[in-house]
Amino acid sequence: MKVAFQGEIGAFSEEAVLALYEAAELAPRPSFEAVFEAVETGTVARGVVPIENSLFGSVHVNYDLLRTHDVGIVAEVNLRIRHHLMAPHGVEMADVRRVYSHPQALGQCAAFLRERLPHAEAVSAYDTAGAAKMVAERQENGAAAIASERAAAEYGLAVLAAGVESNHQNYTRFLALARAEEAEEEPAHTGQRKTSIVYAMRQNVPGALFKSLAVFALREIDLYKIESRPLVGSPGAYLFYLDFEGHRDDDPVRRALDHLGEIASTLKILGSYPKGRVVE
Amino acid sequence: MKVAFQGEIGAFSEEAVLALYEAAELAPRPSFEAVFEAVETGTVARGVVPIENSLFGSVHVNYDLLRTHDVGIVAEVNLRIRHHLMAPHGVEMADVRRVYSHPQALGQCAAFLRERLPHAEAVSAYDTAGAAKMVAERQENGAAAIASERAAAEYGLAVLAAGVESNHQNYTRFLALARAEEAEEEPAHTGQRKTSIVYAMRQNVPGALFKSLAVFALREIDLYKIESRPLVGSPGAYLFYLDFEGHRDDDPVRRALDHLGEIASTLKILGSYPKGRVVE
Numbered sequence: 001m002k003v004a005f006q007g008e009i010g011a012f013s014e015e016a017v018l019a020l021y022e023a024a025e026l027a028p029r030p031s032f033e034a035v036f037e038a039v040e041t042g043t044v045a046r047g048v049v050p051i052e053n054s055l056f057g058s059v060h061v062n063y064d065l066l067r068t069h070d071v072g073i074v075a076e077v078n079l080r081i082r083h084h085l086m087a088p089h090g091v092e093m094a095d096v097r098r099v100y101s102h103p104q105a106l107g108q109c110a111a112f113l114r115e116r117l118p119h120a121e122a123v124s125a126y127d128t129a130g131a132a133k134m135v136a137e138r139q140e141n142g143a144a145a146i147a148s149e150r151a152a153a154e155y156g157l158a159v160l161a162a163g164v165e166s167n168h169q170n171y172t173r174f175l176a177l178a179r180a181e182e183a184e185e186e187p188a189h190t191g192q193r194k195t196s197i198v199y200a201m202r203q204n205v206p207g208a209l210f211k212s213l214a215v216f217a218l219r220e221i222d223l224y225k226i227e228s229r230p231l232v233g234s235p236g237a238y239l240f241y242l243d244f245e246g247h248r249d250d251d252p253v254r255r256a257l258d259h260l261g262e263i264a265s266t267l268k269i270l271g272s273y274p275k276g277r278v279v280e
Numbered sequence: 281m282k283v284a285f286q287g288e289i290g291a292f293s294e295e296a297v298l299a300l301y302e303a304a305e306l307a308p309r310p311s312f313e314a315v316f317e318a319v320e321t322g323t324v325a326r327g328v329v330p331i332e333n334s335l336f337g338s339v340h341v342n343y344d345l346l347r348t349h350d351v352g353i354v355a356e357v358n359l360r361i362r363h364h365l366m367a368p369h370g371v372e373m374a375d376v377r378r379v380y381s382h383p384q385a386l387g388q389c390a391a392f393l394r395e396r397l398p399h400a401e402a403v404s405a406y407d408t409a410g411a412a413k414m415v416a417e418r419q420e421n422g423a424a425a426i427a428s429e430r431a432a433a434e435y436g437l438a439v440l441a442a443g444v445e446s447n448h449q450n451y452t453r454f455l456a457l458a459r460a461e462e463a464e465e466e467p468a469h470t471g472q473r474k475t476s477i478v479y480a481m482r483q484n485v486p487g488a489l490f491k492s493l494a495v496f497a498l499r500e501i502d503l504y505k506i507e508s509r510p511l512v513g514s515p516g517a518y519l520f521y522l523d524f525e526g527h528r529d530d531d532p533v534r535r536a537l538d539h540l541g542e543i544a545s546t547l548k549i550l551g552s553y554p555k556g557r558v559v560e
């Protein structure tokens with residue numbers, strides 16, 4: 001099965017793809033838009049994109065793409081983001097003079113670099129996997145990269161230090177997408193399921209959000225996520241992202257969604273899918 | 281008044297500082313932690329940090345620092361993020377061979393680069409202002425940077441193309457922080473005010489979020505922002521971020537906060553402050 005993701009081979013998104021689809025045929029794409037288009041046109045069977053990170057928040061651009069593309073969510077996974085210091089075999093910690101990585105990764109590993117490699121220069125690269133690839137290809141003296149374990153394996157680098165990020169509570173949630181038609185036909189999985197929606201309420205309705213949540217609270221449906229997002233250019237107008245327990249076709253969720261449809265100005269059901277596991 | 285911010289002179293955070301405090305004495309710091317510490321210890325009078333972006337979501341790390349430091353919010357501003365292509369005077373579009381910027385900025389301007397500079401190489405740098413500084417200092421043939429208007433002015437570069445980002449709905453909300461004591465003594469401003477809080481509800485209370493929102497809805501207090509954040513390592517436990525209208529010392533907000541205190545397991549009032557303007 002062909003699965004699209006954004007980034008280079010060895011990127012965290014690729015780990016998410018393989019955590020979801022062990023036998024996936026990897027289809028890297030240069031942008032999130034390209035991933036959504038590949039799914040929509042049927043060029044690939046699935047697309048995998050990040051939707052929120054435990055330190056850096058929701059990826060609104062992917063929520064926007066979910067709203068505007070004819071795709072549905074069919075699965076999710078929570079991936080622990082672990083950074084490793086890596087270099088060509090034979091290079092030791094004492095030899096490292098330059099460390100290449102994505103600026104965000106370098107920032108997350110700043111304490112380690114300051115303490116263990118105070119004389120090394122931190123050099124920014126486009127992405128973590130790209131930094132590992134470059135270090136492997138160039139074999140430049142004293143060069144190392146900070147990237148994932150998978151990148152080390154992919155580019156034949158040795159891990160000099162594992163888990164060098166300062167905050168270990170770093171998880172990214174990824175969604176697996178299929179064409180909307182196909183997503184709706186997915187068999188209702190056994191086990192715990194959840195549903196994701198995006199909706200807006202009519203403006204100037206006092207307590208609009210509270211009313212929309214009553215739809216779920218009065219039916220004792222548990223919420224897993226809620227987030228408001230101001231609509232730029234429309235003061236007082238908001239989009240709401242909601243994740244809650246249950247499948248769109250089963251009561252009481254089916255009735256709750258009907259009820260929400262009566263009072264919301266727009267509502268898009270993004271998908272019903274099994275609750276994802278956490279990959280440490 | 282000394283105001284700390286994260287980044288180099290010419291960074292977007294510096295623009296936010298000057299939008300809030302025209303006569304500020306700029307105190308750049310290498311990290312958000314360092315900004316919070318400078319405010320807490322009184323080394324600076326104010327600190328300014330980003331808290332959410334319209335495309336990339338909330339900056340959870342700064343919410344965490346707000347929870348754990350003895351500081352309070354005293355003001356906010358929404359800054360439009362505009363990217364410009366800039367180079368030393370005399371360089372023309374046709375001469376540009378390499379474009380330096382932060383990877384996120386390069387990504388936001390990818391369509392412009394592909395269309396207008398198909399043969400130029402995009403090279404990542406630590407931050408947008410740093411890229412502008414480097415291009416100005418090195419005077420390397422064919423080098424340009426993507427950064428803010430302020431960075432162009434600061435480093436004496438000419439703007440070759442303005443507003444080159446693909447999505448113009450790019451705004452970042454910044455908060456101004458003072459020591460907690462001082463923030464509480466801030467005079468109650470006239471005009472529209474808002475209050476920000478972070479709280480958690482006792483686990484396994486069905487409809488806990490709905491109950492906590494009832495505290496505000498029943499008193500007809502308008503909400504401006506709501507966001508849940510799962511507590512990593514505590515399944516089923518969430519933090520809630522809430523912004524709503526009114527000042528902490530005035531009814532009905534004072535009573536609503538007392539009420540929330542009765543049912544929440546933790547509650548921190550982050551500050552009451554005037555609603556901020558939008559700087560285009």
